[in-house]
Amino acid sequence: MPKQVDHEQRRRQISSALWRIAARRGLESVSMREVAAEAGMSVGLVQHYFASKEEMLAYTSTHLRERLEQRVRESIAALGSPATPGQRLRAMLVALLPTDPDSRDETLVGMALFIRALNDPALATRYRHGRTQLTTAVAAQLAECGVHGDGEVAADTLLALIDGLASDLLLGHHTPAQALRVLDDHLAKTTRPAIG
Amino acid sequence: MPKQVDHEQRRRQISSALWRIAARRGLESVSMREVAAEAGMSVGLVQHYFASKEEMLAYTSTHLRERLEQRVRESIAALGSPATPGQRLRAMLVALLPTDPDSRDETLVGMALFIRALNDPALATRYRHGRTQLTTAVAAQLAECGVHGDGEVAADTLLALIDGLASDLLLGHHTPAQALRVLDDHLAKTTRPAIG
DNA sequence: CTTTTTGCAATATGATTGTATGGTAACCGA
DNA sequence: TCGGTTACCATACAATCATATTGCAAAAAG
Structure with a gap:
């Protein structure tokens, strides 16, 4: 597998992207796509670390x-x-x-x-x-x-x-x-x- | 035209439907369709009284x-x-x-x-x-x-x-x-x- | 070496969104 | 009576949504 990655750090990175969007344009502008784009990764990768949007919000x-x-x-x-x-x-x-x-x-x-x-x-x-x-x-x-x-x-x-x-x-x-x-x-x- | 209608009352009626939904399931559950259904009318009629969702929220x-x-x-x-x-x-x-x-x-x-x-x-x-x-x-x-x-x-x-x-x-x-x-x-x- | 496993992306899917369009029926002013 | 306006509905539309599926390449495990 590719170089092992710190799961917790990745989650924090995604979560940061989330609240940057939420702070600037509101929680209603938070979508998987927007978060992925802000975090500079694919939607699939966001899904890899958070099974659902709900889980992502809870983590945040x-x-x-x-x-x-x-x-x-x-x-x-x-x-x-x-x-x-x-x-x-x-x-x-x-x-x-x-x-x-x-x-x-x-x-x-x-x-x-x-x-x-x-x-x-x-x-x-x-x-x-x-x-x-x-x-x-x-x-x-x-x-x-x-x-x-x-x-x-x-x-x-x-x-x-x-x-x-x-x-x-x-x-x-x-x-x-x-x-x-x-x-x-x-x-x-x-x-x-x-x-x- | 059909029997003249009190615009302001209709708007209040729609607005009430809106905040009933918002109170029960959150602002994110407020959509044109949901509001229309809660108010017991068609989506088109809601649009007749509010040009946009944004206007509807502002009114509320x-x-x-x-x-x-x-x-x-x-x-x-x-x-x-x-x-x-x-x-x-x-x-x-x-x-x-x-x-x-x-x-x-x-x-x-x-x-x-x-x-x-x-x-x-x-x-x-x-x-x-x-x-x-x-x-x-x-x-x-x-x-x-x-x-x-x-x-x-x-x-x-x-x-x-x-x-x-x-x-x-x-x-x-x-x-x-x-x-x-x-x-x-x-x-x-x-x-x-x-x-x- | 294989054989898994894992990080990651691309894309498919089906539902839901706000809004636009076209129509019908009812009633007013002329 | 007739053109015009108004209340209202049904539906179409393109966009966007959350999520599922598939695939691939890299590295760890055997």
């Missing part, structure tokens, strides 16, 4: 999620070692916002896939688990900040706020600076009394 | 927006005449949340159309204007509550929160009761000191 969905988690980790790590819990919380939340072209594309496609998943119970369940994970992670950071009251409600509040700000950023209703102002304003009012 | 988008504004008005009106500014603000925000099957369907389709609009500059501009209108309206209600600080930031915070809560409701991460708890918690912390 988890791939995007992994990249998101990585961005969060990197954002926290970039703070350096002497960082306060409050700084880590903020870094985490900011990393969830689409503030540069790359994250903008990822968020845009992620939202399109999310909406799509709402009409499919199985997919929706996966997103629901992911969403619960996020709440848990944010609540943990909040606990380290020593906030008073129900940490889970506070975490859900923050994540809902982030989700809305993300939409506003994609729409162009906010600039990144404006979105950060809204976020910081909220953080100041809700966590500052406890952080001191 | 503004139709949904009108219904949203109407829900907000009704929600405020339902308070009765002796209502505090704080109650009016809350009624307005709650009306934006998908808390029953009908509003759930509308929000779901509205979000799908929103994501779609992000890849079309002209449509995005319309949504941006609508979003700005909302901020203005909420800021006005906030002003009546006599809040301190930047009313526009507070309004944008509230609307971003609502948007995120709407997503969480659609996903099933929150029940309506949970979403209201998050909203009320936030309102208490941000407006109560001023309302007294």
